Every structure is written in C-alpha cells, then in structure tokens.
Amino acid sequence: MVLEDLENDDQPSNSRLLPPAMSLMLHGILAAILWLLVLQAKPRTYIRLNASLSTSSSTTSLKLSHTVQPADSSVIDGNEPAISTDSTISDLLLEALSDSVTDVAEEMDLEGEPEDNPESTPVVNFFGVKAVSSKIAFVVDISLSMDARNMERYQRAKNELLRSVSNLTPEQSYVVILFSWRTKTMRYDRPPAWMTVEKNHVNKLTRWLNGTALSSGTDPRDALSLAKAMQPDAIFLLSDGQFNHPTAPTPETGWLLPNGERSQTSVLDGIANHMSSIPIHSISFENPFTKDSMERIAKLSGGTFRYVKTESHLPIDSRRFLDAVKLIENTYPKSTEINSELQRRMSLARDFIADGEFAFAEYIARPIRDADPTNINNPILRKILLNILDDELGDTRLENLPMTSDVERWILEHES
Numbered sequence: 001m002v003l004e005d006l007e008n009d010d011q012p013s014n015s016r017l018l019p020p021a022m023s024l025m026l027h028g029i030l031a032a033i034l035w036l037l038v039l040q041a042k043p044r045t046y047i048r049l050n051a052s053l054s055t056s057s058s059t060t061s062l063k064l065s066h067t068v069q070p071a072d073s074s075v076i077d078g079n080e081p082a083i084s085t086d087s088t089i090s091d092l093l094l095e096a097l098s099d100s101v102t103d104v105a106e107e108m109d110l111e112g113e114p115e116d117n118p119e120s121t122p123v124v125n126f127f128g129v130k131a132v133s134s135k136i137a138f139v140v141d142i143s144l145s146m147d148a149r150n151m152e153r154y155q156r157a158k159n160e161l162l163r164s165v166s167n168l169t170p171e172q173s174y175v176v177i178l179f180s181w182r183t184k185t186m187r188y189d190r191p192p193a194w195m196t197v198e199k200n201h202v203n204k205l206t207r208w209l210n211g212t213a214l215s216s217g218t219d220p221r222d223a224l225s226l227a228k229a230m231q232p233d234a235i236f237l238l239s240d241g242q243f244n245h246p247t248a249p250t251p252e253t254g255w256l257l258p259n260g261e262r263s264q265t266s267v268l269d270g271i272a273n274h275m276s277s278i279p280i281h282s283i284s285f286e287n288p289f290t291k292d293s294m295e296r297i298a299k300l301s302g303g304t305f306r307y308v309k310t311e312s313h314l315p316i317d318s319r320r321f322l323d324a325v326k327l328i329e330n331t332y333p334k335s336t337e338i339n340s341e342l343q344r345r346m347s348l349a350r351d352f353i354a355d356g357e358f359a360f361a362e363y364i365a366r367p368i369r370d371a372d373p374t375n376i377n378n379p380i381l382r383k384i385l386l387n388i389l390d391d392e393l394g395d396t397r398l399e400n401l402p403m404t405s406d407v408e409r410w411i412l413e414h415e416s
Contacts, residue, residue: 122172126164126236129281129306133233135194136174138164141239141285143180143218148240148355149316153286156311157238158209165205168197176205177226181217181246181253191229219245221270225256228275235278237297240285240354243267268293271300279303286310286356288388310356313396318404321360324348325410328364338375342368346381353388359398362389363411 122134138161146154165174173194178184185192186208195201218241227235243266245253255263255270263270271280280301284294291307298305315321328348332341345364352361368382376382399411 122169124164124168124172124174124234124236126281127160127238127283127285127306127308129236129283129304131234131236131279131281131304134172135230135232136168136172137227137230137232137235138174138176139220139223139227139235139237140176140178141180141218141220141241142178142184142212142214143239143241144214144216145218145241145287145355146214148286149310149312149357152311152316153240153356154214157285161209162202162206165195165197166202170197172197175227175230175232176209177223178212179218179220179223180215181219181250182215183222183226183252184212185226192226194230217246218243219253219267221245221255221267222252224271224275224280228278229256229258232278234303235275235280235301236283237280237294238283238285239290239294240287242290243293268296268300271297275301281305283308287354288392289350289354309392310358313359313393314401315357315359315398315403315407317355317357317360318407321352321357321363322406322410324352324360324364325414338371339377342371342375343377346378346385349385349389350381353385353392358389358392359396359401361385362393363398365389 121132124131124133124136126138140157140161142154146157161176165176168174173196175192175194176186177192186195186205187193195205218239220237220239220243224235224237245264249262249264253262253264255265255274257263257274263274265273278301280297281303282294282297282305284290284305284307286308288307294307295305297303328341328344331344332338345368349361349365349368352358352364365385368376369386373379398407403411
C-alpha cells in the first residue's frame with residue numbers, strides 16, 4: 001500500500017461526508033416546517049400517505065405515492081382525531097403534507113361537480129307557486145264568473161300570467177290554453193304550439209288575451225287533454241268556479257283520449273286516470289268554495305295547491321247589493337217567515353262570496369250569525385259561510401269601507 005492510499009483512508013472525502021450533512025440539514029428544515037404547520041393548523045382529520053425519503057450525493061427528493069391511506073389515529077375526548085404519538089418527524093410532515101394533498105384533491109372533485117346556479121335553473125313562478133320547468137302549460141279559466149268585481153278578477157289573472165311569462169328564460173317555452181265550455185289556444189292552433197321566449201312574445205300574448213271574451217261554463221277537461229298531449233314538465237291550472245259541463249255535450253266536451261275518442265268521466269276521475277304523470281299546480285282563485293276540488297287535483301297529480309284570496313275588500317257591485325237587500329225586504333215583510341228569510345240570506349251571501357264581494361255578503365248574512373238554530377234549515381252551510389267570512393274579513397265590516405251614497409243611505413235607514 002502506498003502512502004497516497006493511506007492518506008485517503010485516514011481523511012474522509014467530501015463525497016462521503018455530504019449525505020449525512022444533507023440529511024441533518026433536511027431534517028432541520030423539515031422540523032421547522034412542521035413547527036410552523038402545527039402552530040397554524042386547524043383541527044383536522046389526518047390521512048397518511050405512503051412515501052419515501054431519499055438522498056444522493058447530488059440531490060435530495062421527497063417522493064409521494066399515488067395511493068392515500070388513512071393514518072392510524074387515537075381519539076381525544078371521544079371526538080377529535082389526533083396524530084399517533086410514536087410518529088417520527090418524517091411521518092408527521094408526511095401526514096401534514098398528505099392533508100394538504102387531500103384538500104387539493106377534494107377541491108378538484110368539487111370543481112368537477114355541477115353546482116346549483118339559481119340564475120340557470122329554469123324556474124317558473126305563477127301566483128307564488130314555483131316549479132322547475134323548461135316547458136310550461138298555463139290552463140286558465142275564462143268562464144263568466146271571472147268578470148267578478150267589475151272584471152278585476154280576470155284582469156288580475158291576466159296581469160299575473162303576463163308577469164310570469166315575462167320572467168321566463170330563452171331556454172324555456174310555454175303554452176297558454178283558456179277554457180270555459182269551449183277551449184281556446186293561442187293562434188287557434190289545434191293541437192296548440194309552444195311559444196318560445198323571444199322578442200315581443202309578451203306583446204303577442206297580451207294582444208291575444210285582450211281580444212279574448214269570457215264565455216259560459218267551467219270545464220277544463222279538453223284544455224287539460226291538449227296540455228297533456230304536449231308533454232310539459234308542469235301544468236298550472238287556475239280556476240275560480242266549480243266545474244260543470246253543458247247538458248248537451250259538444251265536440252269539445254270531456255277528456256280527449258289518445259285514440260281521438262271522448263271520455264265523459266269527471267274532472268277528478270280523469271286526472272286520476274289520465275294525468276297522474278304530469279304535476280298539475282292548481283290555483284283556487286278568489287273563490288273559497290273551489291278550494292277542496294282544486295286541492296284534490298294537486299294531490300292526485302303530485303302538484304302544488306294554493307288558494308289566492310281576493311286582493312281588496314272594497315265593495316264594488318253596489319247595484320247588485322241593493323237589489324238583493326230590497327228583494328229580502330219585499331219578500332219577507334213579516335217575522336213569521338224567518339226560516340225562509342234566513343235560507344234566502346244564506347243563498348245570496350254564498351253568491352256574493354263566490355264573486356269576491358265579502359263585505360256585502362257579511363252584511364246580508366248578519367241575521368244568521370245570532371239566529372236561533374231551530375230557524376236554520378241548513379246549519380252546515382251556515383257554519384261554512386260564517387267561517388269563510390271570519391277568515392276573509394276578520395273584523396272588517398261594510399261600514400268601515402268606502403261605499404256609494406246609495407249604499408250608505410240604505411245602511412243608515414236600516415240601522416237597528
């Protein structure tokens with residue numbers, strides 16, 4: 001062995017000293033990072049990654065495997081997971097890093113999932129009833145009773161319909177079908193055609209509605225049949241009347257079946273048999289006597305029901321009211337006919353309620369409130385009428401509201 005070889009054996013070379021030095025330096029850096037992470041970290045559930053730490057004479061690297069494994073943890077106070085106390089510095093750092101990697105992965109997963117964006121969801125709102133729908137059918141009553149309160153009722157329905165379609169998006173389409181004992185569709189198409197949400201579509205609908213006259217009868221079966229054939233996502237049915245049909249059926253009377261034949265089953269039976277696949281959102285409009293049947297329609301079809309009260313209690317049809325009270329006064333001048341008088345009052349009050357004239361109805365019905373039960377031929381109707389009036393009016397009375405001079409004069413002359 002030469003002297004040069006002996007000198008090399010006694011003095012370690014730089015390459016032999018470099019790995020331990022780098023390892024010490026790396027562990028020192030890792031310990032500092034871990035300390036900062038511990039100070040700033042919030043309580044977390046930790047996940048251990050399989051990893052390896054390697055050094056070479058020229059490089060130092062940290063390798064993380066693709067597989068994420070749950071770390072063993074102990075439980076503190078029965079709820080918060082904690083890192084095992086026998087972990088090394090490398091293990092602790094790897095768990096901290098794996099938690100960050102897991103957070104990033106979760107964020108990437110969330111970014112890949114579609115979020116509910118209220119602005120892009122095709123929602124339609126009609127008298128407060130909301131439905132997620134791209135294709136909507138509005139089936140609206142145009143029977144003569146919709147002229148109640150000097151056409152206020154029909155005008156209100158039209159205004160809400162126009163407001164509803166004006167808020168639709170270009171991705172949505174709609175159809176409006178009007179019914180009485182006859183059925184009317186926009187552009188008079190049969191079968192009707194979808195209206196797209198394009199420029200001037202609201203103006204077109206407005207012109208058509210303004211040119212449509214009310215007519216006799218309340219039978220939505222044909223209109224609902226046409227709506228179903230279009231396969232909408234939802235149907236909105238608005239009506240203020242109790243359903244009826246003509247004595248002599250017309251070609252439009254009844255349910256239109258797929259084979260072209262007509263079925264004369266009732267509205268409720270037809271919905272149960274033919275319409276259960278499409279939700280019908282039913283709106284009982286300003287007439288409390290229609291609430292039961294309209295609510296059953298919604299339940300049978302899986303839709304939503306809503307009763308819309310009359311907007312104002314102001315008395316409107318003063319001439320009709322004066323005719324009614326004068327009829328009672330002239331027909332029953334003697335108290336011996338009290339049973340018949342009370343029955344007539346209940347009948348008249350019912351008609352005024354159906355037409356949204358609650359203040360006039362309450363005035364006419366006052367004698368039945370405190371009447372002797374033996375003088376009431378129909379106690380069930382009496383209870384229904386009084387409950388409706390109390391619900392609609394509360395403590396409001398005709399005398400508290402603006403009225404015409406003729407009505408005011410009548411009330412003053414007949415104060416007890």
